[in-house]
Amino acid sequence: MSPLQPRFVRLAETDRPTVPIVVDGATVEALEGDSLLVAVLTRAGHLRHSEFGPEARAGFCLMAACQDCWMWTHDGDRLRACDTPVRAGLSVLTQPPDMPWPNRA
Amino acid sequence: MAEPRVIIVGAGPAGVRAAETLVAAGLRPTVVDEGRRDGGQIYRRQPEGFARSSAELYGTEAARAEALHATFDDLRPKIDYRPGHLAWNVADGHLHVVHDGSAEALPFDALIVASGATDRLMPVKGWQHAGVYSLGAAQIALKSQGCAIGRRVVFLGTGPLMQLVAAQYRKAGAQVVALLDTSRLWNQIRALPKLVSRPDVLAKGVGLAASHLLAGTMVRRGVTPVEIFGDADGGVSGVSVRLASGRDLRLACDAVALGYHLRPETQLADLARCDFAFDAATRQFWPVIDEDGRSSVPGIYLAGDGVRTQGADGAEIAGKLAALAVLTDRGRSAPTEQISRLRQQRRAMERFRAGIAEAFPWPHHLAAGLADDTVVCRCEGITAGELRSVVHDKGADEMNRAKALSRVGMGRCQGRYCGHAAAEVVAAATQLSPAVVGRLRGQAPVKPLAIRTRRAAP
Ligand SMILES: Cc1cc2nc3c(=O)[nH]c(=O)nc-3n(C[C@H](O)[C@H](O)[C@H](O)COP(=O)(O)OP(=O)(O)OC[C@H]3O[C@@H](n4cnc5c(N)ncnc54)[C@H](O)[C@@H]3O)c2cc1C
Numbered sequence: 064m065s066p067l068q069p070r071f072v073r074l075a076e077t078d079r080p081t082v083p084i085v086v087d088g089a090t091v092e093a094l095e096g097d098s099l100l101v102a103v104l105t106r107a108g109h110l111r112h113s114e115f116g117p118e119a120r121a122g123f124c125l126m127a128a129c130q131d132c133w134m135w136t137h138d139g140d141r142l143r144a145c146d147t148p149v150r151a152g153l154s155v156l157t158q159p160p161d162m163p164w165p166n167r168a
Numbered sequence: 169m170a171e172p173r174v175i176i177v178g179a180g181p182a183g184v185r186a187a188e189t190l191v192a193a194g195l196r197p198t199v200v201d202e203g204r205r206d207g208g209q210i211y212r213r214q215p216e217g218f219a220r221s222s223a224e225l226y227g228t229e230a231a232r233a234e235a236l237h238a239t240f241d242d243l244r245p246k247i248d249y250r251p252g253h254l255a256w257n258v259a260d261g262h263l264h265v266v267h268d269g270s271a272e273a274l275p276f277d278a279l280i281v282a283s284g285a286t287d288r289l290m291p292v293k294g295w296q297h298a299g300v301y302s303l304g305a306a307q308i309a310l311k312s313q314g315c316a317i318g319r320r321v322v323f324l325g326t327g328p329l330m331q332l333v334a335a336q337y338r339k340a341g342a343q344v345v346a347l348l349d350t351s352r353l354w355n356q357i358r359a360l361p362k363l364v365s366r367p368d369v370l371a372k373g374v375g376l377a378a379s380h381l382l383a384g385t386m387v388r389r390g391v392t393p394v395e396i397f398g399d400a401d402g403g404v405s406g407v408s409v410r411l412a413s414g415r416d417l418r419l420a421c422d423a424v425a426l427g428y429h430l431r432p433e434t435q436l437a438d439l440a441r442c443d444f445a446f447d448a449a450t451r452q453f454w455p456v457i458d459e460d461g462r463s464s465v466p467g468i469y470l471a472g473d474g475v476r477t478q479g480a481d482g483a484e485i486a487g488k489l490a491a492l493a494v495l496t497d498r499g500r501s502a503p504t505e506q507i508s509r510l511r512q513q514r515r516a517m518e519r520f521r522a523g524i525a526e527a528f529p530w531p532h533h534l535a536a537g538l539a540d541d542t543v544v545c546r547c548e549g550i551t552a553g554e555l556r557s558v559v560h561d562k563g564a565d566e567m568n569r570a571k572a573l574s575r576v577g578m579g580r581c582q583g584r585y586c587g588h589a590a591a592e593v594v595a596a597a598t599q600l601s602p603a604v605v606g607r608l609r610g611q612a613p614v615k616p617l618a619i620r621t622r623r624a625a626p
């Protein structure tokens with residue numbers, strides 16, 4: 064699957080008002096009531112890159128337990144995408160701002 | 169006598185029934201839940217503005233879900249409900265909570281922990297790829313967001329939830345490629361004498377299994393997971409397993425729902441210094457409780473799937489019993505007849521739980537066969553080989569030492585998803601029982617806190 068291809072498929076509840084959010088500077092139309100994770104993964108294949116390995120990550124538990132779904136605000140605050148509801152104007156990054164992560168060799 | 173301050177962690181079936189019981193006795197308990205809405209896992213409420221009916225969301229359990237939600241809505245003005253509050257530590261008679269980056273310590277006389285369960289996982293090569301989700305995650309995507317985790321979904325693992333979630337996916341219009349189950353029909357047949365303790369639930373389970381056959385969905389039992397294929401950018405592309413016949417099966421898919429039944433969330437009980445004991449049948453450590461849910465520590469009560477995986481009905485009973493235990497221990501008159509009736513119901517739940525554990529056994533034998541390059545810790549990409557090397561080269565034959573030296577269990581999930589499997593890897597490498605290898609100790613905070621957490625204004 065290409066990283067640009069959406070990962071999640073909406074099967075129900077598609078009749079909701081849209082909410083614009085911004086991911087890495089690009090505007091994305093989410094639906095009211097979406098979690099940030101769903102808003103991103105219905106548009107893309109992943110949420111972030113692992114700082115310890117080569118893989119893209121797209122969350123794992125969806126119940127706030129694994130912390131695989133972290134995204135970042137421009138201030139460097141961490142958001143857990145699976146339990147962060149979208150709101151208009153929410154702007155997130157798929158990498159922490161100005162913080163180089165150590166990559167395991 | 170001053171009114172006892174009772175805090176309940178968890179607004180699932182166990183926590184809600186505990187709160188109801190305390191309110192009926194004239195108390196005003198505090199109910200803390202990390203979630204934004206009540207309901208817990210099984211009766212998870214969808215966000216405001218979603219329109220599916222209870223029947224669509226909860227199937228055969230719709231009436232129970234509605235009853236629990238209605239009870240909670242009635243309780244709202246009679247309790248101190250704290251949604252969006254994470255309980256992150258228990259110390260010196262205080263429950264430490266954090267809400268929106270602001271921390272607070274709540275004093276209690278009695279604490280009922282009804283923290284529920286998370287998926288129990290066994291690694292398989294490639295499970296770190298994007299598109300591999302826990303089985304619970306697959307259900308949450310559908311229940312609370314109306315989404316499938318992919319276009320073509322393989323269900324891999326075992327447990328009663330696997331049959332259920334696959335059926336829910338099919339009904340919602342998702343493509344279920346296959347159910348690949350590590351348990352064998354023989355396991356289920358042998359567990360029947362225990363499973364008949366709840367004939368209605370057993371019948372639902374048989375119905376679910378039959379529905380997959382009727383729908384023509386591929387179901388394979390007795391499989392050995394081999395690998396989840398994929399690449400670093402694109403994520404999952406397929407799954408391979410060895411079938412019971414010895415033949416290999418490879419299937420293309422873009423999502424995998426992986427899980428081996430559930431494990432209780434016991435960190436708060438651990439931080440409260442409750443005693444734990446090893447359960448040989450399910451090969452895990454559990455907090456020790458009496459039949460009403462009293463832990464080894466006075467004032468700490470444990471209820472629901474956060475202490476024994478008895479399911480939602482069992483959780484409701486356990487929540488009531490724990491609350492009645494609080495009342496009894498605080499010198500309130502206790503309805504002895506009701507208590508003995510609940511205890512009796514609970515024994516049937518416990519018998520059924522043991523049956524489910526036998527019917528869908530934790531495949532601990534897979535740990536020994538994990539290739540050295542299989543990732544055990546998804547958080548930090550640490551492999552089975554790296555874990556084995558601290559056992560062989562550094563003599564780390566105890567879990568917390570193996571954790572300190574390998575970092576397995578130190579990542580951001582804090583061992584929730586690797587801990588049980590890591591203990592099996594160490595047990596296999598040392599030829600010791602996991603009872604001897606031990607368990608990862610719970611640590612505060614039970615989940616990572618926001619970088620900027622401040623103390624709440626008094
Ligand atoms: C993902 C998932 C799906 C499930 N689906 C089904 C199903 O379809 N059918 C079925 O029969 N069983 C299902 N189960 C089993 C289920 O756990 C029980 O049937 C039932 O929900 C148990 O009720 P409970 O009250 O013990 O816990 P839960 O319902 O899990 O409630 C626990 C609550 O505690 C809260 N909590 C936990 N820790 C903290 C903390 N530190 N701070 C604050 N709040 C906290 C959680 O947010 C949660 O709301 C599922 C389990 C999981 C994990």
Ligand code: FES
Pocket residue numbers: 122123124125126127128129130131132133143144145146
């Ligand atoms: S996906 Fe596990 S915490 Fe969000």
